[in-house]
Structures are given as structure tokens and as C-alpha cells.
Amino acid sequence: MTVPADLDHRFRDAAARSGLLDAAFDVVETPLGDLLVAVTNRGLLRISYDSDPDKTLERVSQVVGASVMRAPRAVDEARRELEEYFVRRRRGFDLAVDLRGLTPFAVRVLDELARVPYGLTSTYGELAALAGRPRAARAVGMVMNRNPVPIVLPCHRIVGASGDLVGYAGGLERKVELLRLEGALL
Structure with missing residues (x-):
């Protein structure tokens, strides 16, 4: 039936x-x-x-x-x-986010990530320092890799210490497209 x-x-x-x-x-x-x-x-x-x-x-x-x-x-x-x-009519999201199942450190990192402005980038090290663990850049990288809500929590805005585009769970080509959309890359 x-x-x-x-x-x-x-x-x-x-x-x-x-x-x-x-x-x-x-x-x-x-x-x-x-x-x-x-x-x-x-x-x-x-x-x-x-x-x-x-x-x-x-x-x-x-x-x-x-x-x-x-x-x-x-x-x-x-x-x-x-x-x-x-379509570039929104620069930030108003959605509530459900971060159940994440560690307190991951939640702190994602809270700081949410503050990285549209069109700008930050580094894993800078994000680690903001989350209270300045030597935890690699751990921040793992949090970015496991970000449950990419785009809304903009892990594409996080780059390597040298400014290189490294690591994106959705693929570097998508990271490039998102940064271009926001005007962070020409």
C-alpha cells in the first residue's frame, strides 16, 4: 500500500x-x-x-x-x-543552535567562532587563545573539523597561522567559495 x-x-x-x-x-x-x-x-x-x-x-x-x-x-x-x-542578503544567522553532545571546550571554541565577523578570517591559534587555551591550536582544528553546523558557525573563516587555507570538512573548494561569497578572498 x-x-x-x-x-x-x-x-x-x-x-x-x-x-x-x-x-x-x-x-x-x-x-x-x-x-x-x-x-x-x-x-x-x-x-x-x-x-x-x-x-x-x-x-x-x-x-x-x-x-x-x-x-x-x-x-x-x-x-x-x-x-x-x-544571495548576500544575510551576513549573520539568527538561528538557535543545539550543541548537545559536544565537550565544554568544543562549545567554548564554537562560541568564539560565532564572533568571527563576516568577510574576515582568524587563525586556529587566535581562536584557541580566545577560548582560553592559547596552546591548543590543533585541538581547535579538530573542533572545526567536527563543527556540527558549518556555515552558520563559520569554520570556513578559520585559516592557518600563515594565512593559508587549510582544512575544511566540506572540502577546500567549498571553503574558498564561502570566503569568496563573503568577500574575504578576491
Whole structure:
């Protein structure tokens, strides 16, 4: 038996609205390719470039619980803000972020990362110092590599001590495109 598409959409929307889901997700089309975006009642939980959505959704369920369902309307706010960002109508995000499952150090680093201004870059070492651990540049690099919400928490703005573009979980070509979009690269 096949469920009519309209009924399926209404069911998913109702589940998301009623709080029955631990997380809702959808795929958002962007100039950088499709992004899997997951949200909870606390905020944006995940943005993934991962070409294996099952792997991403498995990680999501390990963090928040097994009730994870595709519910496109639940991610509408994130979709809208991402669309505005990619057409240069948005320089910062107003989305609440759900950082469950991260260490206190990672949360401190991501809090500092959120303060790196649009169109500018910082280094791993500078970010480590701001997070209170000036000798932890490599640890900051690991946090950037595992950033659960790239773009919104702009790890693409972090460069090597020499200014070189190093490391980006979404691939260096995407990092370059994001920095060009923001005017940080010519």
C-alpha cells in the first residue's frame, strides 16, 4: 500500500509540530550542493555536506534519540536563512543552535567562532587563545573539523597561522567559495 504524498506530508508536519520527533531534517539545495539540515526543538543541530545521509542521520539519532524523520517544514527557517546568506542578503544567522553532545571546550571554541565577523578570517591559534587555551591550536582544528553546523558557525573563516587555507570538512573548494561569497578572498 502506498500512502498518498499529501497525507505523508501532513503526517510529517504534524509529528514535527507536536514535538513527537527528537529531530527533523530535510535536504536544502545550495550553490555548494545539497546540505542535510537537521533541527530539534532547541535549534539547529546539524548541517552536513556528507554524501552519505544515513551516516549523518545515525549520528543525529545517537545525539538526540531515535525519533528522527524527514519533515521539510521543520527546517524552513534554516532553509530561508541559508538562502538569504547565499544571495548576500544575510551576513549573520539568527538561528538557535543545539550543541548537545559536544565537550565544554568544543562549545567554548564554537562560541568564539560565532564572533568571527563576516568577510574576515582568524587563525586556529587566535581562536584557541580566545577560548582560553592559547596552546591548543590543533585541538581547535579538530573542533572545526567536527563543527556540527558549518556555515552558520563559520569554520570556513578559520585559516592557518600563515594565512593559508587549510582544512575544511566540506572540502577546500567549498571553503574558498564561502570566503569568496563573503568577500574575504578576491
